[in-house]
C-alpha cells in the first residue's frame with residue numbers, strides 16, 4: 640500500500656507503485672504552486688525563443704550540432720579528445736565547452752585542429768549547473784560557424800538540468816559511465832528520455848564492477864526504447880569507431 644497524501648485541490652489519494660512510489664506531501668504548495676509554474680513556463684519559453692534563434696543560425700551556417708551531456712566525470716572530455724584525434728582532420732569540428740568554472744576541459748581540447756569556445760556559467764550566468772540557449776549563444780560568437788560541419792557541445796556535468804534546456808541542437812547524446820550503476824535511467828528519467836544516443840563508457844572497468852549491463856539496458860529501454868546505445872571505453876578506444884560513425888551520420892544529415 641502506498642502512502643496517502645493530500646493535493647492542493649483538496650483530493651487525497653495514495654500511490655502504490657513499486658518503481659515510482661510517490662512519497663511526496665505536496666500540501667505545502669497550494670499558495671505558490673500556480674506562480675511557480677508560471678515562472679518556470681516564462682523561463683522555458685524565453686529559452687526556447689533563443690534556442691530557435693540558435694537553430695536558425697546553425698541552419699544558415701550549415702552546421703549540425705550535438706549536445707553531449709552526462710553526470711560529472713562520466714568521460715565526456717576524454718571521449719571528445721579521442722573524437723577530435725580521430726575526426727578533426729577530415730571533418731571541420733567546433734567545440735563549445737560548458738563548465739561552471741575553469742578552463743581545464745577546454746584546454747585539454749585545444750591542439751586538435753578544432754575551434755574551441757569556453758562558456759563558464761560562473762562568469763555572468765549565476766554558476767548554473769547546465770547550459771541554456773542564451774549561454775550557448777554567447778559562446779557561438781567565438782566560433783566560425785559557417786566553416787564548421789559539426790559543433791559538439793560539452794554540457795556541464797549534471798544528470799538532471801542540462802536535459803531540460805533546448806539550446807538549438809539537432810541531437811542529444813549522453814555519456815554514461817558503468818560506475819554509475821544500473822538503476823539511473825529509472826531515477827533520472829528526464830535525461831535518459833531526452834537523448835538520441837547513450838555511449839556506455841568505461842567498459843574497460845567491467846571486470847572490476849558488479850555492473851549488470853543487461854539490467855541497465857532494460858532500465859534504459861523502459862524510459863527510452865528508441866535510443867541508440869554504444870558500448871565504449873574512452874580509455875582503450877573501444878566503441879570509438881561506432882561513436883564517430885554516429886557523429887558523421889549526424890553531420891551528413893545536413894546534406
Ligand SMILES: Nc1nc2c(ncn2[C@@H]2O[C@H](COP(=O)(O)OP(=O)(O)OP(=O)(O)O)[C@@H](O)[C@H]2O)c(=O)[nH]1
Pocket residue numbers: 709710711712713714715716717718744795796797840841842843844871872873874875
Ligand atoms: N577507466 C576509464 N576511465 C575513464 C574513461 N573515460 C574517462 N575516464 C576517466 O574518468 C575521469 C573523468 O573523465 P572526464 O573525461 O574528465 O569526464 P567528464 O564527463 O568530461 O567530466 P566533467 O566535465 O567534470 O563532467 C578521468 O580521470 C578520465 O581519465 C574510460 O573509458 N575508462
Ligand SMILES: [Mg+2]
Pocket residue numbers: 715716717744793
Ligand atoms: Mg569534461
